[in-house]
Amino acid sequence: MSSVRLVTIANQKGGVGKTTSAVNLAAALADNGKKVLVIDLDPQGNASTAVGAVHTSGTKSSYEVLLGDCTAEETLQGSGNLFCIPATIDLAGAEIEMVSLVRREFRLYDALHNGFLEKHGFDYVFIDCPPSLGLLTINAMTCAEEVIIPIQCEYYALEGVGQLLGNINMIREHLNHELHISAILLTMYDARTKLAEQVAMEVRNQFGAVVLGNVIPRSIRVSEAPGFGKTVVDYDPSSTGARAYVAAAVELDKRGDYVPHPTTGAIGVSPEIYAELEG
Structure with missing residues (x-):
């Protein structure tokens, strides 16, 4: 059994x-000696750009x-500890093409769980998906066991989170019983504003220990950094952003997979709070 x-x-x-968050957590863990794979499932290919992977059409x-049409092995790019399966613009039409395929919700799972992960000995695989719940995101969630949710410390931070929790629970119930939220990461925190502090407090009140201590x-x-084809961890390691991502990655690694209490299911919050967020 792989420990990835x-x-x-x-x-x-x-x-x-x-x-x-996907690429910087990945880069920070790779710098810390972990072997990490980033899988880009977003047609925009921003994660591919950030880790310096080639992702022109036809790649x-x-x-x-x-x-x-090819194996995960054939798409693998990278060196050292950080690798990537890139996304190209071709991915934009994939959801329509996948509708008629056998095991359409498990295409990524099947491609990775055929000896590929064991052969390469990855410690972490981060899957970056588009901001929607189509077949691409469903493939990511049937393949993964953990979900990390970034929440920005700005107005309407929790808008849509209830719907996301509902979708995660639905996938957990019908397609992947192992799926659960292992971390919530607070992003775009501006210490100069009262709002950021209030949002952070509200998120911690709602989700408790699943929220990472580092923001x-x-x-x-x-x-x-992405404009230079780099993660901020590589672009400017001494910057506050890079140091924050390194600290969050260390925390994520040190505490291991956060498994919610059995009574709260996949989302790690009580049914009452879940109902409130969904409303």
């Missing part, structure tokens, strides 16, 4: 730092893996 931690970074809301990518501050360096 399979993690989907998910939030149906855009602009919350989902891709940024073998997650699109071909999902359709069964990611708003940082220009974090925004700049």
